[in-house]
Amino acid sequence: MSFTLLMLTGLIFLFAPQTVTNKFQFAFARIFRWPLSISRNLSLFAWTEQPLSKVVDRREYDKLQNHLANIREELLQEQKKVEKLSGLRSRSVWEGAKFALADVITSYVDELQGELIINRGRDDGLAKGQFVLGDNSVIGIIYSVDSRTARVRLFTDPTSNIPVKLPGTDVSRVMQGAGNGSAVIRMVKQKVEVGDDIFAVKKPGFLDTPVIIGKVVQCKRNSESPLLWDVTVRPVSDIEKLNDAAVIIMNPQK
Amino acid sequence: MRWLRFAGVLCLAAVMQAGLLAHLNIKPDLLLILLVFFAVYSRTSDAIITSFATGFAADIIGFTMGPQIISFGLFGTALAYLHRVVNIRKVSYQVPAIFMTGFLAGILTHLLTFFKGEPTPPNVYSVLFGTSLFSALVGPFLFLPTAWWMRAKTRRFRRR
Numbered sequence: 001m002s003f004t005l006l007m008l009t010g011l012i013f014l015f016a017p018q019t020v021t022n023k024f025q026f027a028f029a030r031i032f033r034w035p036l037s038i039s040r041n042l043s044l045f046a047w048t049e050q051p052l053s054k055v056v057d058r059r060e061y062d063k064l065q066n067h068l069a070n071i072r073e074e075l076l077q078e079q080k081k082v083e084k085l086s087g088l089r090s091r092s093v094w095e096g097a098k099f100a101l102a103d104v105i106t107s108y109v110d111e112l113q114g115e116l117i118i119n120r121g122r123d124d125g126l127a128k129g130q131f132v133l134g135d136n137s138v139i140g141i142i143y144s145v146d147s148r149t150a151r152v153r154l155f156t157d158p159t160s161n162i163p164v165k166l167p168g169t170d171v172s173r174v175m176q177g178a179g180n181g182s183a184v185i186r187m188v189k190q191k192v193e194v195g196d197d198i199f200a201v202k203k204p205g206f207l208d209t210p211v212i213i214g215k216v217v218q219c220k221r222n223s224e225s226p227l228l229w230d231v232t233v234r235p236v237s238d239i240e241k242l243n244d245a246a247v248i249i250m251n252p253q254k
Numbered sequence: 255m256r257w258l259r260f261a262g263v264l265c266l267a268a269v270m271q272a273g274l275l276a277h278l279n280i281k282p283d284l285l286l287i288l289l290v291f292f293a294v295y296s297r298t299s300d301a302i303i304t305s306f307a308t309g310f311a312a313d314i315i316g317f318t319m320g321p322q323i324i325s326f327g328l329f330g331t332a333l334a335y336l337h338r339v340v341n342i343r344k345v346s347y348q349v350p351a352i353f354m355t356g357f358l359a360g361i362l363t364h365l366l367t368f369f370k371g372e373p374t375p376p377n378v379y380s381v382l383f384g385t386s387l388f389s390a391l392v393g394p395f396l397f398l399p400t401a402w403w404m405r406a407k408t409r410r411f412r413r414r
Contacts, residue, residue, distance in 0.1 A: 002299065006306040006327055013313070014320025014366060021319035028314045032269050039273025108276050111381050113317060158375030179375055180279060240277055 018144065026146040029105050029117045036106040044241055059135065059238060066136035066236050069197050069212040077209055097208065099133075100124050100247040105149070109240050111179040114154030116140065118245055121148040125249045131200065131207050133246045135237035138162075138200040138213040142247065150247075154239060155200075155213060156181050163203070164233075165210055167196040175213075175233060181240075183214065187228040192219045198233050205250055212236055255300040259404055264288065264311050272315040280384040285312045286356045287393040288400070289326055293333040294342045294351075295397075295406040305330025321366035325359040345394050352393040356386030 013021060029036065102118035109115075120126055122145050130142045132152045140154040141162070155162050160177035166188065175185045175198070185198075194217060199210035214233035222228045267284040275281040285308050292304035309326030313319040333355055336342065342351050360382040400406075 003302050003327075003331055006302065007324065010306065010309070010320060010323035010327055013310075013323055014370060016320070018318065024319060025314055028268075032265070035269045036273045039269060040276065043274045043277050106272055106276065108272070110277065110281070111279050112375050112378060115317075158377075159373035179377065 022144050022146060022151075025151075026117075026121075026149045029149055033105050033119070040106055059241065062237055063135040066212050069236075070136060073199055073210050073212070096251045098125070098249045100126060100249055102150075102245050102247060104242055104245060107240060107242070109154065109156070109181060112158065114140070114157035114160070114177060114179065114181070114239075116152040116154065116239075116242070116245065118150050118152060118247075119148065120247060121146045121150050123147050126150050126247055127249075129206055130250075131203075131211070131248045133211070133248065134239060134242045134244075136212070137236045138207075138211045139235060139237060139239050139242070139245065152245070156183050156235065156239070162213070163201045164213060165199045165201050166190075166231075167192060167198070167216075172201045178232070181234060182217070183233045185231040185233065187222055187225060188231055189228060191229055192216050192231050194219060197236075198231075207248060208250065255296055255304075256404055260292070260304060260307075263400060263403055264307060268311045268315050280381065280388055282389040282392040283312075283356060283385050284396075285326075286359070286386075286389050287352060287396050289330045289359075290333060290342075290348070290352045290355055290393065291397055291400050293330045293355075294337050294348070295401060295404070296334070298334045298338070301334035302327070302331050305334070318367060318370060318372050320370065321363040322359070324366060325362035328362070329355050329359045348394045348397065349390045353386045353390035356389050357382060360386065 100120050102120040102124075105117045105119055107116045116132075116139075118132075126142055126145050128142055128145060131138055132140050132142060138155065140152045140157070140160070142150050143153040144151040153160050155175065155177055156179065157177040158179045160183070161174050163172045164175040164185065165172050166185070169190075173185050173188060175183045178184045196216045197212050198214045198216060200207060200213040201210055202208060214235050216231055217234045218232035219229050222230050264285075267288050271284050275284070289305055289308045292308070293301045296304060306323055306327040308330065309323040312322040312326060316322060333342070333351060340347065342348060361379075364378050364382075
């Protein structure tokens, strides 16, 4: 009897909409926020090499590099706008945007998934599909929101697909998460240099300007079509060590 | 069955799985180890409840709710009934029991996730194999502290 009842309960959870079942997961993240943060920090401390003294913090360096790459790309966009529409008024790319700063409650980054849970939700203006920045680079997209928490699917998650721009072109391709902290752009016609920046493309209503998302770490021939290339991309920020993130809210409600 | 202690060890395992072990690529599944422990060291009626509760905890820290409640509940119950026939308290039986339960429950979980319409990563079976193997090797060592916490008898008969 108990087996039947519990199996029925499991089936109810299985077929219930995710908006309902997410409440349990968000409640767990909120209730156990402190132990999760402490255990996460312990894990990061145990698995990270301690930095040398008298050198710039790596995270600060990456943050500034990303900011520089974004400024260069914004300048390029503005120049193109001026060439195209000279004489007409234009507004700054971030003029209608607001950034919701959030703390990372916990993160799951391994071969099967790449996800963060942050402490901002619908009450703070968050919604599905919004881009999330870490150290001035895109790290993922909001895919589930509660009133006070939200889940971010990182672009390295195997189920993630984000349109990105290849360096030196305006062609956009889909970048698929590959797990284990990397993503792949498959079947690209031209070879891309290792170290090149990859930008997330504009998405009306969510992202008004391309923002850096990763760097190319490998470019090798596609196994099925040797004339095409598979480009492997890694994040430009150390997502596992992030303690805070910023959500881009375009045209926020007042 | 000491239910308060069970709730405590379940919460601890869930927090450690979601926090401390989250960044490892191949890691032991503490909730799977607990599932097998309670299936073997509890009465059958209690093992059914603990199996579903452990599945609920696994879903809470996972991607979607429902698949692991069903798979853990099903295989935990099956293991509890199997224990009536085969004495799984021997270490030589605990290792394959943890491995097979983890692998089969994992396959069912991913099938149910697929039927629910959620996307599934491509290399799931290799990671599942690694996780089940790692859990099987680590699990028997975690049985003793868990048995101490739950005041469970680890020997069926005392030596005279």
